[in-house]
Amino acid sequence: MEKKDLLSNIYSACSLGVQLIPPTLLCDSIGSIGLKDPLVVKPDTTLAECIATLQRHKVGSLLVVDDDGKLAGIFTERDCIMKVMGKVDSLKDAIVSDFMTKNPVRERPEASIAFALNLMSHGGFRHVPIVDQDDVPIGIVSVKDVVDHIVTRMLEAIYAACETD
Amino acid sequence: MKVAHRAEKDAFIVELSISDDRLKLFAHITPKADFKAAREEDLLKEISAITPSDLIDRMVVWDIITELRQGKGCESRRVAKGVSPVPGKDGKLVWLVRRFSPGKIEDTEREFVDFFTLGLFENIAKGREVARIYKPTQGLAGRDVVGKLIPTRTGRPAGTRFDKTIEARVDDDQEAYTTLLAAIDGYVHDEGGKFTIRDVLNVSGNLDYGMGHVDFIGNVRVVGDIQKGFNVKARGSIEVLGSVLGENVLTSESSISIKGFHYGGPGSFLSAKGDYSVDTAEKISTEVGGNILVGREARDCSLHSSSAVIATRAAIIGGSVWCVKGFEGRIVGNEIGVKTDIELRNELEVTREYRKLSDNIQKHRAAAAALELHIGPYLKNRNRVPLLRNQFRDKMMMLLDKYDQVQKALEHLESLEKKMREGKPLELEARINVTEKAHAGAVFRTGDAMLELKDPVQGPASFKPTDDRKAWSTVPYQDLTKE
Numbered sequence: 001m002e003k004k005d006l007l008s009n010i011y012s013a014c015s016l017g018v019q020l021i022p023p024t025l026l027c028d029s030i031g032s033i034g035l036k037d038p039l040v041v042k043p044d045t046t047l048a049e050c051i052a053t054l055q056r057h058k059v060g061s062l063l064v065v066d067d068d069g070k071l072a073g074i075f076t077e078r079d080c081i082m083k084v085m086g087k088v089d090s091l092k093d094a095i096v097s098d099f100m101t102k103n104p105v106r107e108r109p110e111a112s113i114a115f116a117l118n119l120m121s122h123g124g125f126r127h128v129p130i131v132d133q134d135d136v137p138i139g140i141v142s143v144k145d146v147v148d149h150i151v152t153r154m155l156e157a158i159y160a161a162c163e164t165d
Numbered sequence: 166m167k168v169a170h171r172a173e174k175d176a177f178i179v180e181l182s183i184s185d186d187r188l189k190l191f192a193h194i195t196p197k198a199d200f201k202a203a204r205e206e207d208l209l210k211e212i213s214a215i216t217p218s219d220l221i222d223r224m225v226v227w228d229i230i231t232e233l234r235q236g237k238g239c240e241s242r243r244v245a246k247g248v249s250p251v252p253g254k255d256g257k258l259v260w261l262v263r264r265f266s267p268g269k270i271e272d273t274e275r276e277f278v279d280f281f282t283l284g285l286f287e288n289i290a291k292g293r294e295v296a297r298i299y300k301p302t303q304g305l306a307g308r309d310v311v312g313k314l315i316p317t318r319t320g321r322p323a324g325t326r327f328d329k330t331i332e333a334r335v336d337d338d339q340e341a342y343t344t345l346l347a348a349i350d351g352y353v354h355d356e357g358g359k360f361t362i363r364d365v366l367n368v369s370g371n372l373d374y375g376m377g378h379v380d381f382i383g384n385v386r387v388v389g390d391i392q393k394g395f396n397v398k399a400r401g402s403i404e405v406l407g408s409v410l411g412e413n414v415l416t417s418e419s420s421i422s423i424k425g426f427h428y429g430g431p432g433s434f435l436s437a438k439g440d441y442s443v444d445t446a447e448k449i450s451t452e453v454g455g456n457i458l459v460g461r462e463a464r465d466c467s468l469h470s471s472s473a474v475i476a477t478r479a480a481i482i483g484g485s486v487w488c489v490k491g492f493e494g495r496i497v498g499n500e501i502g503v504k505t506d507i508e509l510r511n512e513l514e515v516t517r518e519y520r521k522l523s524d525n526i527q528k529h530r531a532a533a534a535a536l537e538l539h540i541g542p543y544l545k546n547r548n549r550v551p552l553l554r555n556q557f558r559d560k561m562m563m564l565l566d567k568y569d570q571v572q573k574a575l576e577h578l579e580s581l582e583k584k585m586r587e588g589k590p591l592e593l594e595a596r597i598n599v600t601e602k603a604h605a606g607a608v609f610r611t612g613d614a615m616l617e618l619k620d621p622v623q624g625p626a627s628f629k630p631t632d633d634r635k636a637w638s639t640v641p642y643q644d645l646t647k648e
Contacts, residue, residue, distance in 0.1 A: 024380055029287055031261025034294065069254075109261040132259040138297065 030116050031109035033149045035139025038063045043097035050096050061127045063137045064100050070135045073100030106131045172211045176203035179211050187309035190245035194238045203233040216245045217312040245310045253304030253320035260296045263287040264353045286352040288382040297342040330362035350382045471515045491595045493645040498604030507597050509611040511589040529575040536568040596629040598645050
């Protein structure tokens, strides 16, 4: 759907009183967003490799796991800007464990979207790692993922309203 | 430790021992008189006799020889190291959604419990990912110091059992996990370790603080009562085997059935796309797409149906009934003559747009009446308005302008209403049937026609409006339920 059509549909849905965002949306679990497999690296990975991985996969964060595969830290593009740029002489010699955010706030996939958004808002994070019962990362949720999910559900509501009204 | 090898050379005596876990080889070196002639090759040769050369720690061997040449022996220096086995990881099941946990009331997210919104389950739409089964890993075999393989434990698969309502999707054999998808709409239920998606939410007792409001994607069945203030929304049907105790909002995209008593009261509402059946109802307000079936009695209810209202064995006392295909009741009204409205409407008149339009007309009429009160005699004597003092005159002009606007809008809305009324004829066989008695106070309406009973009418009797909906006539009784 083109942006113009989308907007006109949204306006007409609003005028019809169609509920664009289902009230239970924020109560859905984070797992319903469709978790993507996280990119994980070991703590002794060099910054050069980490940045190359971020560039190659066009993502904004990497999860750092220990030998048991458990979450040890997160390295994001923000860490890259705040801690690395202009401060590290050789990216090949520096390792990620010295620059990552250690023990980041993590969530289980059954947690609600509302809770994740609240975490992001209060904590100022843009990424929340999702871990299983053994603290092993199974995904990562970014603000963009949540926004995309809300827009998808909104479009579904519009299409459903167009079918019935 | 166990001695595995002993040798005597010109410069030293070597004794090699293997640790109990067979992963380390220790050397015990005793220098001889000719210790200065000690050679690294000699020691390496003896060690290589029992251990593969890649496991030998050459730096240690070199150090031993260096010290030996100075006349120093050594006690238990580790000269070789095996490779520990890495056990395989067990497979595991990771849930991506909340499973139904009846009676489990905890809320770590909000740090308080709202008993109305417990969220004990999550609606799962067909095709949605519900869980992942991570595959077990093989593990890596180790090697002891003599080069023999040490077997490792392979991870055990996750013992997950699920029925056909959950489908496994294997996109890629190399993937670390298998995704489980919902094959039907419903919620995930744990039946003693076997997982299933249930499309019927069965509330075994009362729907109360133990369950909270229900908003479910499938059918809902409540074995007990729905307590006061609890709402149920279901995409499928709602079945209540007990009673509904008031101030509830019940919404279904299918049918609603209440076996017991349904009390509405303030703030209550019932909406169903299919049929609604109830044994006894009081002060309920409904908007039903299918038939409304009353078992024993409906008192002071607004029963609005886009089909028929059937109360063949029931009494309808007070309130109003709107129906399209007809009404059939045993008793209408009561001995004291309570006003009971039964109205036949066409298909358009029961739509939401028509109701909105009717409400709008009512609001305009009320506004016009209020303006008439304000304006008073100047409404009919507009020519006297210029005689008023400036300030009062302007105000009166403004009020008259507003009144004209309201009247114009009202005329427009009334013409729309008329168009909608005339847009669809009444159902051919639509009529009002009374099988036992219609008391005085019963009012039958359709379009502009109104029949208010001044005296009781004994049944069976049928009342049918004329085609132009301007008058009512009595016709021979014909059972509505047989059609």
